[in-house]
Amino acid sequence: MSEESAVSEAMSTGEAESQLVIDIRGATKVFNPGRSNQVEALAEIDLAVEPGEFITLIGPSGCGKSTLLRLIASLIPPSSGSVQVNAKPAEQARLDRDYGMAFQTAGLFDWRSVTKNIELPLELMGWSKGDRRRRAAEMLELVKLSEFAKHHPSELSGGMQQRVAIARALAFSPSLLLMDEPFGALDEMTREHMQDELLRIWKETETTVVFVTHSIPEAVYLSTRVVVMSPRPGTIASTISVDLGDRSAATRDDPAFFKKVTEVRIALREVEG
Amino acid sequence: MPKIDTMAETDDPLVREHRLKQQAAHEERRDAVVRIVRQTVTFVLFMALLAGLYTGYKAFGQAIDDRQHEWAVVGSVLPRTDDLNMPPVSEIFGQFGETPGGRDQIYVKILFDEALFTLREAFAGFMVGLVIGMAIALALAQWRRLEQGLLPYVIASQTIPLIAIAPIIVIWGRKNFDVFPWEWQDWMSVSIIATYLTFFPVAVNGLRGLQSPRPENQELMESYAANWLQTLWRLRLPASLPYLFAALKIAATASIVGAIVGEISAGVEGGLGRRILREAFNYTTGPDRLFASVLGAAVLGIFVFLVVTGVERVVVGNQNRESTT
Numbered sequence: 001m002s003e004e005s006a007v008s009e010a011m012s013t014g015e016a017e018s019q020l021v022i023d024i025r026g027a028t029k030v031f032n033p034g035r036s037n038q039v040e041a042l043a044e045i046d047l048a049v050e051p052g053e054f055i056t057l058i059g060p061s062g063c064g065k066s067t068l069l070r071l072i073a074s075l076i077p078p079s080s081g082s083v084q085v086n087a088k089p090a091e092q093a094r095l096d097r098d099y100g101m102a103f104q105t106a107g108l109f110d111w112r113s114v115t116k117n118i119e120l121p122l123e124l125m126g127w128s129k130g131d132r133r134r135r136a137a138e139m140l141e142l143v144k145l146s147e148f149a150k151h152h153p154s155e156l157s158g159g160m161q162q163r164v165a166i167a168r169a170l171a172f173s174p175s176l177l178l179m180d181e182p183f184g185a186l187d188e189m190t191r192e193h194m195q196d197e198l199l200r201i202w203k204e205t206e207t208t209v210v211f212v213t214h215s216i217p218e219a220v221y222l223s224t225r226v227v228v229m230s231p232r233p234g235t236i237a238s239t240i241s242v243d244l245g246d247r248s249a250a251t252r253d254d255p256a257f258f259k260k261v262t263e264v265r266i267a268l269r270e271v272e273g
Numbered sequence: 274m275p276k277i278d279t280m281a282e283t284d285d286p287l288v289r290e291h292r293l294k295q296q297a298a299h300e301e302r303r304d305a306v307v308r309i310v311r312q313t314v315t316f317v318l319f320m321a322l323l324a325g326l327y328t329g330y331k332a333f334g335q336a337i338d339d340r341q342h343e344w345a346v347v348g349s350v351l352p353r354t355d356d357l358n359m360p361p362v363s364e365i366f367g368q369f370g371e372t373p374g375g376r377d378q379i380y381v382k383i384l385f386d387e388a389l390f391t392l393r394e395a396f397a398g399f400m401v402g403l404v405i406g407m408a409i410a411l412a413l414a415q416w417r418r419l420e421q422g423l424l425p426y427v428i429a430s431q432t433i434p435l436i437a438i439a440p441i442i443v444i445w446g447r448k449n450f451d452v453f454p455w456e457w458q459d460w461m462s463v464s465i466i467a468t469y470l471t472f473f474p475v476a477v478n479g480l481r482g483l484q485s486p487r488p489e490n491q492e493l494m495e496s497y498a499a500n501w502l503q504t505l506w507r508l509r510l511p512a513s514l515p516y517l518f519a520a521l522k523i524a525a526t527a528s529i530v531g532a533i534v535g536e537i538s539a540g541v542e543g544g545l546g547r548r549i550l551r552e553a554f555n556y557t558t559g560p561d562r563l564f565a566s567v568l569g570a571a572v573l574g575i576f577v578f579l580v581v582t583g584v585e586r587v588v589v590g591n592q593n594r595e596s597t598t
Binding site: 070073075094095097099100104105107109111121124 | 487496589
């Protein structure tokens with residue numbers, strides 16, 4: 001607990017400017033090694049992410065972007081190479097609860113109210129009931145769902161559920177937010193709205209975000225850096241920096257925005273061969 | 274109850290919200306009452322229908338019997354009947370108020386006491402079966418190899434006829450179960466038979482329930498570095514409850530059946546099983562008593578089913594009800 005707050009404190013005061021949030025060197029992942037159904041999912045990945053960045057991983061299906069995210073989350077171990085999060089092995093970062101995670105399906109627990117869903121990680125970390133309630137209320141305010149505190153997930157729309165999932169992922173103020181196609185199942189209008197909400201939350205919380213998507217406009221609109229991946233085996237084909245300043249509705253019509261979208265599209269086309 | 278106007282003239286959102294909530298609670302109570310009334314009426318009508326069919330067929334079967342010569346063809350296809358084979362509904366129900374020879378209690382009271390005795394056996398067996406079933410489900414969910422290895426035997430255990438093992442368990446109980454600190458009673462052997470029927474649906478459905486969380490939910494718990502117990506308590510057990518209760522409804526009625534069959538084949542005195550067996554012996558002198566005692570067993574089965582349903586509504590009911598609104 002104290003270690004975590006120390007880390008996030010160091011981040012916000014800028015003391016640890018040079019410390020990388022994610023440092024991946026030569027990481028590979030082979031599923032079912034030595035068997036007939038062996039799959040080389042990732043080959044020789046190098047990736048460094050600075051504090052406060054918003055990174056999207058984009059690429060065709062099967063390029064291993066979700067696998068890469070799970071390596072960072074230490075939900076699966078790399079076959080070789082090293083994955084460091086907050087200057088420690090990813091496994092340790094997971095045990096220290098250094099990151100929050102959101103998935104394609106909101107994955108809320110139906111039997112818990114919205115508030116209790118957000119409290120879940122806090123319960124696991126041994127927070128007192130009062131602290132949990134207070135933090136859940138703060139998080140609900142952050143995602144603008146305060147009036148639905150006592151509702152159950154099944155009563156909420158898909159976009160609202162995803163917002164609860166984001167609130168849950170950020171409830172314990174992790175310095176890193178990992179998102180696996182969280183808006184993939186939403187309709188286009190809700191999706192754009194959620195992107196704006198996410199950017200607002202990203203700025204307010206000063207979190208580092210790694211975001212998996214296969215939507216090019218989404219990647220460009222959200223990120224400070226787009227990582228384009230190629231399939232079989234998954235590698236990082238190119239990295240495209242995006243500097244569009246503060247995003248707003250106008251950004252989506254900005255020629256600079258379209259230029260970046262085209263740039264990413266060309267990079268992806270090359271990847272697909 | 275006065276109707277609450279949702280469009281009440283007030284600008285205070287808190288007041289409005291409060292009124293809306295009040296109305297929602299009121300509607301919920303009203304819906305619950307309507308549901309119970311509807312279910313009760315349906316049940317009574319259905320029972321009346323069954324009694325009507327029974328009485329109707331009985332009249333028909335007796336008519337065939339009375340006119341054997343004219344209705345010979347029909348009589349050779351459809352079974353004939355009489356008061357001995359199908360005692361009138363009125364007599365069956367009338368039996369509940371009678372005092373059988375040598376007793377100073379009315380029949381329904383005797384049945385009630387014996388039902389309690391059987392219920393105790395069944396309940397003890399049910400609880401033990403629940404624990405054993407969940408333990409098996411947990412073990413199988415934890416070790417996949419075990420699932421492949423052990424599950425066939427769990428299934429095979431249910432193919433052994435109950436009638437065959439019941440006397441064995443009673444004999445073992447009388448002769449060999451002196452390792453327990455308490456004195457082994459015959460009814461405990463009957464409980465074991467109830468356990469035998471209970472643990473199976475609990476183990477199979479419990480396993481399905483424990484494995485029901487989606488992979489992302491499992492990954493979410495892992496991302497929080499939750500340990501096995503935390504994952505079990507906060508994810509897998511709550512997720513398994515709907516599956517578990519489906520099994521418990523089967524298990525509860527099965528435990529009653531197990532207890533009754535156990536009493537019959539083990540010769541245990543004091544419960545409904547013995548009662549049914551005795552009434553079957555005395556069938557020719559009082560067929561209505563056999564029917565009445567079987568009805569008593571049915572009522573006991575329905576009772577335990579309703580108890581489990583009630584517990585389910587309290588434990589998991591809230592979220593189900595809300596999701597339908």
